[in-house]
Amino acid sequence: MNYTKEQLIKIDSNLLSVNIKAKEVLKVIRDGSEISNKDISEETNLSKFVIDKCIAAFVGCGLITTIADGTTKYYRITEEGEKILNINREGK
Template identity: 45%
Template sequence: MMNYTSEQINKLIKNILKINNQALDALKVIKAEEISHGEVFIKSGLSKFVADKCITSFLAIGLIEMRLNGSSRSYRITEDGENLLKVYEGGNL
């Protein structure tokens, strides 16, 4: 677990939004429920390519974690991911 500071969370949000201004929609979808890999782009309204890049980034920086069940992958938001969304949705950048 990483436990980002408020300053680090603000920088992450700004960097994520530079990649795609809807990238955090994928994180919101994962927050709502543990979700399979294929459902992320459908429920977030992002292209599969962008959703895949978001998932990879979120995993790398610890905002989500992956669960494997055989060959099926699903994702769950982490505490850092929850904190990032609270800051983003609160407009406290």
């Protein structure tokens, strides 16, 4: 996916509807290397339910990719996910 700046701003705004800490979850995924749901939970202190909601939104928007090794799912941020995390630094 290749979002415009306006689309990224709207997605950024919509992430608040998922959870106020959604971008914190995305930052943890960015900072980890192929991080698992359990690792995200430990880093953010959020429940599995909240993390699953955030991850579903991120995957749906193309902000992260899912990697499955047969027993565990890992997550990696995409270029679009990086853009979302940088959108506030650039200004709206």
